[in-house]
Amino acid sequence: MSDIEIRTxxxxxxxxxxxxxxxxxxxxxxxxAIDTAxxxxxxxxxxxxxxxxxxGEKAFCAGGDIAELYETGTKGDYAYGQQxxxxxxxxxxxxxxxxxxxxxxxxxxxxxxxxxxxxxxxxRVVGESSRIAMPECSIGLVPDVGGSLMLALAPGRxxxxxxxxxxxxxxxxxxxxxxxxxxxxxxxxxxxxEILEASGNAELVAEHAQxxxxxxxxxxxxxxxxxxxxxxxxxxxxxxxxxxQEFADKTLEKxxxxxxxxxxxxxxxxxxxxxxxxxxxRALEMEYRFTHRAMEQGDFLEGIRAQIIDKDRNPNWQFPDxxxxxxxxxxxxxxxxxDTLTFEED
Numbered sequence: 001m002s003d004i005e006i007r008t009x010x011x012x013x014x015x016x017x018x019x020x021x022x023x024x025x026x027x028x029x030x031x032x033a034i035d036t037a038x039x040x041x042x043x044x045x046x047x048x049x050x051x052x053x054x055x056g057e058k059a060f061c062a063g064g065d066i067a068e069l070y071e072t073g074t075k076g077d078y079a080y081g082q083q084x085x086x087x088x089x090x091x092x093x094x095x096x097x098x099x100x101x102x103x104x105x106x107x108x109x110x111x112x113x114x115x116x117x118x119x120x121x122x123x124r125v126v127g128e129s130s131r132i133a134m135p136e137c138s139i140g141l142v143p144d145v146g147g148s149l150m151l152a153l154a155p156g157r158x159x160x161x162x163x164x165x166x167x168x169x170x171x172x173x174x175x176x177x178x179x180x181x182x183x184x185x186x187x188x189x190x191x192x193x194e195i196l197e198a199s200g201n202a203e204l205v206a207e208h209a210q211x212x213x214x215x216x217x218x219x220x221x222x223x224x225x226x227x228x229x230x231x232x233x234x235x236x237x238x239x240x241x242x243x244x245q246e247f248a249d250k251t252l253e254k255x256x257x258x259x260x261x262x263x264x265x266x267x268x269x270x271x272x273x274x275x276x277x278x279x280x281x282r283a284l285e286m287e288y289r290f291t292h293r294a295m296e297q298g299d300f301l302e303g304i305r306a307q308i309i310d311k312d313r314n315p316n317w318q319f320p321d322x323x324x325x326x327x328x329x330x331x332x333x334x335x336x337x338x339d340t341l342t343f344e345e346d
Contacts, residue, residue: 004030006037011048011200012193013041020056026113027065028084034117035091042099048200049101051193052118057129060106061114064088066139070304073295085144085291086341088116089284092146093343096120096280101202105189106130106180116145119179120280123205126171126212127186132179135166137258139307140299140315142266142290149283150178151266152273156221157228160236163266164228165254172215181205183212223247231271233264233324259299259317264324265290265332272333281343288341289333298332 003019015034017024041047054060064084072080095102095117102121110118110132118124119132126132134143134151143151143163151159154177161167162177174180182205184192192208217224227239227248240252255263269286294300299317306315319328 003027004033006033008041008047010197011046012197013037013044013047013050014197015050015052017054017061020054020058022065023059023062023109024054024056024114025063025065026061026088026117028068028087030065031084031088031091031113031117035087035094038091038094038098047100049103049196049202050098050121051196052102052104052121053189053193054105054107057108059109059114060104060118060130061111062109063112063114066304066308069295070301070309073301078295081295082292082339085288088113088145089288089341090343092116092120093280093284096146096149098122103196103202103205105193106132106174107186107189109133111135112147113145115147115150115179119150120146123182123202124180125182125184125189125205126174126180127184127189128171128213129186130171130174130180131168132174133166133168134163137164137262137266138166138303140259140262140301140303140317141294142262142269142287144284144287144291146280146284146287148266148269148273148287149278149280152270152278152283154178156225158217158221158224159270160228160267161224161251163270164233164236164258164263165251166258167217167254169217170215171212173217175212176215176217182209184208184210220247227251231267232326233260233267233322236267237322256322259303259315260319260322260324261299261317261328261332262290264329268329268333285341286333289336292336292339293332 005016069081103123104118104121105125106118108129134147151163171183230236240248
């Protein structure tokens, strides 16, 4: 497949996204190719670790390829999208639960579906250009591909902030929030990958790690906790609107562009997920409740139209006054019954 290169080099299973002209956006076929390779390597004693990287300077992977999702959804065919998300989420769980080290090199944009394959492994490497984000609320989705797990585990109420604003994290912020592990200058990546291929020793990654340039999030965590500790989107909006300080005003500006239903559901998801019973599979199952309904009942198709198809940046969201009824949130997140996301039992 021209969009992805899969091979074994030395002791390493190697997956390289080769679609830089499309910011390495993940198609369904690319997801399935990764899934097949990782299942094969899981049982292969000649493969000690997996290395995930991508061509191009702009992006490791800027998200899922949503053109076909839009094309099928606007024709009333919701099954394609539901299958795409179901199989993609199963891949996300496979990577998270993988018994061998999975090492990812995340240059440039890593967003949405890119987070799903790049941020669930054991060794997540960022560099100077890394920008990691979960911007799904801007297109009428919720943070998915297992992103809700990391948002629920992030310090304080950082998860609510990242999920509703789509804030782009540099290397230090990504490490602080739990989306990455090590900062290594990008000039060293190719040499490090060669060493990993030859040795099969994932512990060498940490030996190359350096201190990243300063980030932003640690310094504003108190503000984030103050404003995002409410139970609902409405609580957060009231807090931000009544503040009058620069942080609140800038945050409010970001939030008011995004889909109100998506943001309200994001906040509710994180509240439900937090606690001792949080697992990747539980997070993905919760996300799938929303995405399974996203085309028919949510704002996904309108979000794609406004952001990507017509590019008018003027979506006609449900609940434009940002007052989202609790019943609307409950409907999007209620169990799916026979359509519940399931996983293979190893």
